[in-house]
Amino acid sequence: MKRDKHEKLMDLAKRRGFIWPSFELYGGVGGFYDFGPLGSVLKEKIIRKWREYYVIREGFFEIDSPSILPEEVLKASGHVDHFIDLMTECQKCGTPFRVVDVIKEVTGEDIEGMPREEVQKFMDEKHVRCPDCGGELGSIFEFNAMFRTMIGPGTKRIGYLRPETAQTIFIDFKRLHRYARGKIPFGIVQIGRGFRNEISPRQGIIRLREFTMAEAEVFFDPQDPHHPKFSNVAGKKIRLWLASDQEKGKTETMEIKAEQAVKNGIVCNELMAYYIVLTKHFLIDLGIPEGAIRFRQQTPGQRAHYSSETWDAEVLTERFGWVEVAGLAYRTDYDLRRHSEFSGEDLSVFLPEERRKVICHVIEPSYGIDRTFYCVLEHSFVQEGNRTYLKLKRELAPIEAGVFPLLNRDGLPEKAITVLESLRLKGFHVEYDESGSIGRRYARADEVGTPYCVTIDHQTLEDDTVTIRDRDTTAQVRVKIEELPKALNLLLREGAALQDVGVPMGL
Ligand SMILES: [Zn+2]
The missing domain is CATH 3.40.50.800 (Anticodon-binding domain)
Structure with a gap:
């Protein structure tokens, strides 16, 4: 059988020290990857480039906080109640599946965001069976995808490995706002590990249980969602796949200038449009061709519980199709409001010129570094005759x-x-x-x-x-x-x- 590009690339990646599955000596555990000597350097250089964009050019401030969060933080953030996957198990071989994944695998249909009641009906109607053994799948149930642990001995204090790095930025809001000298808008970034207890990760490095994220939280006054440098990007074109088109089954995307997308109400505000353009430039700067980049608007059912509008930056790959490498979410005042309520601390700010108090709204560009890493590798992989090489950008080469x-x-x-x-x-x-x-x-x-x-x-x-x-x-x-x-x-x-x-x- 002829090996495809992905297989050749992964062979190279393992053999030459970029990445390989973790714990191989003990048979491996799905959803974990090691970065080898060259992979570690390449990943670090991707992160360095990200910092160039967000910390240096945008002037955002970086923090570095714990990966383990006490339960009360994630109760307030909604993750304890909403960070839920629907699951099913094969009645014959016992393999657990994420319902959305098994349906996609068996029927090719993407049902992300479908209400729970309809999902069971859909499964029954389509006669979805176990892709491994053909056995019958049991009824669906909920599973919280956070890794749970105990803080200290005993079981008194429950903790979780963080599902996103964002939460401690909200927790630290008052200190950070003071550090920013009380001015809004301002941005805070955090780069670090996130954890998600995936049910049955089958896509190699695309779906990891422990991954590296780079997140930025941009705090602003909802009455003034302007970016001071918006004029730099106003005329830049972005390729969008609208939620309404996806719902109609249309696969066509639209190309539109950032400024026009805001004026026409397609993108919620200037800040969102600005970071969509920035994300596009960042990916191009990493060597991803412009034609392989699009921004998919999540349908209401697909959005996370905290978001009122989300755009996924997607990169086209040979093996996995369009892969989400970043998500840009309009988190509104959801997190600060919830943490105010749950902690009893007032997390609003006072705008002296306008003499009013406001809870800041948040635009969050959030990047998955491991997926970005994979896309960079795949798009740099060149075969010319019997010559194979990685055409990595010079500044990224390990x-x-x-x-x-x-x-x-x-x-x-x-x-x-x-x-x-x-x-x-x-x-x-x-x-x-x-x-x-x-x-x-x-x-x-x-x-x-x-x-x-x-x-x-x-x-x-x-x-x-x-x-x-x-x-x-x-x-x-x-x-x-x-x-x-x-x-x-x-x-x-x-x-x-x-x-x-x-x-x-x-x-
Ligand atoms: Zn089975």
Whole structure:
């Protein structure tokens, strides 16, 4: 059987140290993945890019708080009562299923958001049976997808692993508002692990039980939902798939300028439209092609309990179809109001110029980093003839340059090591390889997306020059060793072209 792109990519990802299923030694547990030596660096670089967008450019403040939350927080947030999946179990083989997933798998239909009463009827009418053994499925029941634990000994204090990082941002609202000098709008971000006890995760890294999220909560006055930099994005086009079209079974999307989408009432306000455009740019910046990005409006039944409007940023993949990599939710004043009620603390703010009190509303762009990671890998995977490589953006590549002696003798390895060490001291993530032919070493470097290879040859010993080879074009230039750090810096961080940093060589 011919292997598809996903299988080839996952083979590469496991073999070359990007990702692999966790706990393999003990047979593995679904929904958990390890990031290997290269995967960890790539993931970190995706997060760094996210910080560039939200912390540096938007000027948002970052916090870092616990992953375990006491029950009262999640009672107030509604997760104890509403973070529920409908489940069923095979009566024959005992396999548990998330109802929405098993229906999708068996019938191809997406029933996310269908009222509970109708779901059972739908299952019966369609004769949905166990996809594993064909057995009958039992009646549906509710399952809270949070991991429950105890805080301290005994069972007095219940805690949960957080299902989202957002909640502690709401809890800390007063301190953070003060830190922002009492001004709104302001934004707070948190990057960290989220947990969701998925019933039967079958989609590899797309559906994880422990995942990394990057969330931003933008607090604003509901009477003034403007972004100060909206004019920068007003004319940018966004591709939307409206909830009303989905409900009619229409698969067409619409392209519209951000400004127009707000004016026509398609997108709720400027802030939402601004972060939709920002998300699109972020994904493009990671190497996702514009044509593989769309924003799907969740239907009322699909939305989380706290949201009045949600847009999912989706990326088209070969194996999984359109994958949600980020959700932009209009959480209104839901969370702050609920935490005010449950804690007894007044979490409203006073607007001195207008002499009125307001509970801030919230727009939340929330990104799944692991899914984004997968989409970046899939979209960078290139097969040309018998050459396979990852065309990762230069600034994302886990290894920035390979350093190779042309031959494993004549003093070339020793010289190459001095070059390697000098680059490491300058902060470059470089790797040394001396085994096998130079062609095979180039191929190995290309396979993991290393954008440049520096080769030390006999000429190096005469005139202290080395070659730099480009992954995508395989073109080479020659540069002086003393100028190598500057050249790599221009290539990796300034987007310079290869011919601008050295003397081109004939092939
Ligand atoms: Zn079964």
